[in-house]
Amino acid sequence: MRLESLQVLNVRRLQDARLEATAETNLIWGPNGSGKTSILEAIHLLGTGRSFRSHKAGEVITHGAASLVVAGTVREAPNSALRSLGIEKTSSTTRIRADGEPLKSASQLADALPVLTLTADSYHLLDGGPAIRRALLDRTLFHVEHAYLEKLKRAYRALQQRNELLRKGEFSRIEIWNAQFVVHAEEMDQIRRGATDRLNRLLAEFSASNDLPEVALDYRRGWKAGMSLAELLEQHSVRDREMGFTGDGPHRAEVRISCAGRPAAQVVSRGQGKLVLAVLLAAHAELIAEKSGRRPVLLVDDLAAELDRTSVRKALSTLLGTRCQTFLTTIEPEVFANAIDASTKVFHVEQGKIRSSQAALA
Structure with missing residues (x-):
């Protein structure tokens, strides 16, 4: 399973953000509060119909906006057809679509884009x-x-x-x-x-x-x-x-x-x-x-927090060894410099804006 593109409107600080994520490994870096975790949150929304940070849609929608929208294209296998998925939420309603057709339940989204998520709150497991x-x-x-x-x-x-x-x-x-x-x-x-x-x-x-x-x-x-x-x-x-x-x-x-x-x-x-x-x-x-x-998409928020570099390499080797498309966030991209290869796509996020940033690992 591969998420190939993502468009995010009004998810917290991400008022209008786009991501072309064709790589198997995608590293997203930026300072605290920049919006990098919100990218993972948007992908999670697209794959489950809900946020991993709040049960209330109103807390996820950008302040002053009436609704949020997350849209993406996914491909199940290298030679399979590209599918489009989308979700729109207001504080009280949810609309979801696949290939332009309305879906009845979030489970249909989950079937189209399986995701597994690791965040700080996962410690409650x-x-x-x-x-x-x-x-x-x-x-x-x-x-x-x-x-x-x-x-x-x-x-x-x-x-x-x-x-x-x-x-x-x-x-x-x-x-x-x-x-x-x-x-x-x-x-x-x-x-x-x-x-x-x-x-x-x-x-x-x-x-x-x-x-x-x-x-x-x-x-x-x-x-x-x-x-x-x-x-x-x-x-x-x-x-x-x-x-x-x-x-x-x-x-x-x-x-x-x-x-x-x-x-x-x-x-x-x-x-x-x-x-x-x-x-x-x-x-x-x-x-x-x-x-x-089908291999799920892995969303891993701030893996390096509370880990030394040896442990980061071990954890990353285990996660990437699954051959799942993986999205990682970090404050310090240099921590990953010797743990990922040149095929990794690197993105910098600041004040809700996303740009390609391959030089960060140089």
Whole structure:
């Protein structure tokens, strides 16, 4: 997958910015507040329909503007047709298009432009709650298993209906939703477990090449081992009725990240944590490529922060080794001078303006 061009209107400081990004590796540099992270944010918007920095569109739109627009052209393979994608957001509406035709959902954008993103907030994958780790796994599985999104939607629809009946005390109708919930939850569990097993094999390889204690994922499905979900829903029916919600199921799943068998957040420094996250991102990228035949676009914000130059080279080698198109941001481009080759495209951003800047690595 390759993003070949990008046009950004009214995304934070980027009032009217264009980027021709035909290279596999693209380095974007500039001072803090220049707009370089907003370029990654715009690409993320184009690939997911949302920002990675704010849930409120009004906070992303340039002050004084009514809407933002991000448009781009993508090519799935070197000889495939060029596709056009676009998204327009106001504070209350979203419109998305592909090849000039309106799309109904952001998942269609995600299918057209798969992206994986690493930012400072990604550290919450290590020290945050389980929801953020479930979300990463589920986003990856959307690209890995064609039917996964529908299974997830059906499981959560049944869960929502079951919880509503629990809150209202309408217990006579719960069995209908129990049956649907169990079927789709167990399908989700099977897919999640298989993906986690493969991710762990990839993580073992990447950990060794980065001199890290072995990074691994400890997957817990969200209900007690050795019992079926149907049995547990029956066993815990009184508890669920008293609490008014469902206490067992895939919505309670956990994917713990460990280093050498211990919780990663407890044993790694901030710098090591960034290496762990780079390894995790690379493993997810490889899984998507293996299962879908398409390599996602990687968006990596300020990789060099909190890393020494040796660690930067290791992390960069791991990420670029995936052969995914990669967009990197930095304050100091010289940090990357000996870590990337002449084919890298370099851009300088200042006050929301983008220009080619190959000489920065000289």
